[in-house]
Amino acid sequence: MEHHTRLPGYVQGKVGTVEHLHGMHVFPDTHAQGLGEQPQWLYTVVFDGRTLWGAGAEPGLAVSVDAWESYLEPAA
Numbered sequence: 001m002e003h004h005t006r007l008p009g010y011v012q013g014k015v016g017t018v019e020h021l022h023g024m025h026v027f028p029d030t031h032a033q034g035l036g037e038q039p040q041w042l043y044t045v046v047f048d049g050r051t052l053w054g055a056g057a058e059p060g061l062a063v064s065v066d067a068w069e070s071y072l073e074p075a076a
Contacts, residue, residue, distance in 0.1 A: 005029065007071045011063070014051050015075050019064065020044040027068060041069040 022042040049061025
């Protein structure tokens with residue numbers, strides 16, 4: 001991304017599972033830049049620890065991240 005993002009770097013480009021839809025909310029990235037509210041869907045995405053940190057991750061570890069729709073890409 002060419003600007004600040006609230007998506008943690010350790011999940012960027014990783015495959016997770018959408019667990020919850022929180023509805024549509026003011027998108028803080030554009031609102032903070034004075035570009036208006038530009039509402040977006042907000043999701044909770046769950047990542048397996050091995051996806052994020054490899055085989056050395058604690059067994060059963062899962063990490064949940066709230067992510068805006070524009071941060072997400074379809075899984076291949």
